[in-house]
Amino acid sequence: MTVTERPAVSEVSAPTRTRVPPWRNPWRRPYVLAAITWAYILWSLVPVLIAIQFSFNDGRSRSTWQGFSLQWYCCNEGSVFEDPSMLHSLRNSLILGIATVLVATPLGVALAMGLTRWRSRASGVANGIALIPLVTPEIVVGSALYLVFVNLYQFVPLGRPAMLLGHVTFSVSYVLVIVRSRLLSIGGEYEEAARDLGANSLQGIRTILLPLLMPAVFASAMIVFAASLDDFVVSQFLFGSAENETVPILLYNSVRASPTPALNALATILLVGTFLALILTVLVLKARRRGSDESALETLADWG
């Protein structure tokens, strides 16, 4: 190894070891990388924390702190719980999220089981179709759904029904990917054993496969819920009229019109809802994975 010459002080005390400049020492502490990482984390989260802080502002300003108050959440004119359109959007988002979970999860789980265990050319094609929504830009999905509801499926009115169909469509692929990776890691042996012991295929699915899949099913349900609460583009193309606005649409529409801290309060409530779903998922995954060396967080990261 060539060493750039430096008058090394330690040469006397350790004559056998070559002195390595810091940038060539693999065991040096990575201060620069650590600094970048923490700076990134601050940059990505502090603005949101400040926005949450201003939802508790005791005044109309969203840039000058005037003391703590809950007036933008409740019981004051213009607060979230006194503003009919904000309350309405919260209700719409919640109902849409729950309905999407209820439709997309069974659909996606059945699709994942079918596509993983059924080996034929048709299943390969179906698999391809099911993965394309994951990589299609949302604006393409949204505008395609909009055009089909307006021109062909006219029996589905724009608004909640169309939004539900749209949200389920992009959610099915999430469920498929998560449940399938679990199915592949389980392997076919358990079902074979069940069959050898005399269970028919349906019994095999109900008593063996579904219980083994439960963590993945639960996690995908929560991710679908969060994705539905989070969705903006598909909803915006399909919501039709103002009474069907979800929270993200309302935030988007009012952010440029003179907003009050009530908008921040609404965003905070949405955020709390999503994080409750997340915490529940992590806890359930943790409980299920006790003894495994992979942490629940890393599982989530891998699915990303």
Added chain:
Amino acid sequence: MPDRPSGHDRATRRLWPTLALPGTLWLIALFVVPTYAVMAVAFSGQINIFNEPIPAWNPLDWEFSTFTTVVTDSFTPSGVYHEVWVRTAIYSFWALVICVSIGYPVAYYTARLAGRRRGLILALILAPWWINYITRMLAWINLLQDDGYVNKALGWFGIPPHAWLSGSSFTVVWALAYGYLPYFIIPLFASLDRIDERLLEASRDLGVGTVRTFLHVTLPLSRMGLITALVITALPMAGDYYTNTIVSGSPNTNMVGNQIELFLLEGPQKNIGAGLVLLLSLVLMFFMFYYLILTQRASREATR
């Protein structure tokens, strides 16, 4: 799993396609047909009394005059949409450059060097995933207002306040990078995390310096993750319109997505909007399929 002839086999063979059927039909009705609807509208040759295009469902009725105009207007320097396309490419390019230069160090540090704090850092990096995109933009609107914290902070250094939110390309590019960085970091983290520590140790033991180890071992091994991360961020970024509307709102920073939204939701010329969607999909198709093929290959290798 070898196929063994047994009494249950026929029932099983029917079971899997049956399970896959509802999901497949759903995706055909609500993903494949809508995609076709985009073409039917884009290639429509007739308009109704509202000046809206009548979709041409029969491919024999397709007329390409509108679409040809859209293509020429997009790709010839004097065309109406040319500027918008160029802007989309430039904004996406610079936002991706920021993503790589911030995202790679962060993912690398988290995956390889974070040590004891790894769980905490991972949780903090994942957190923005669960915060609504519109909320994260809203947070910046608070900070970037004329009397917001950013201008106040600049004031301490004697820098005059800047109008960040009125049509600044700089703001849009950084907002895009801020919005999509979390989605960039995670796939990269997952691939860096999978690199076998022993390879890096071997490289160190052979006396290779940190920089060369990175260039010759880590970087090639994380190539797949880097490509995934780039594709996953580039696809939605190219079709983004809401970031732009929120942080700029000026036609001087319009991207293709804004143009599509304008034609589809706010005017009668839906055939031009559909034509732009189609063109955007064709441009992005290359990346989508490249990515799908890579992931299919990777999942085949994983199951082998």
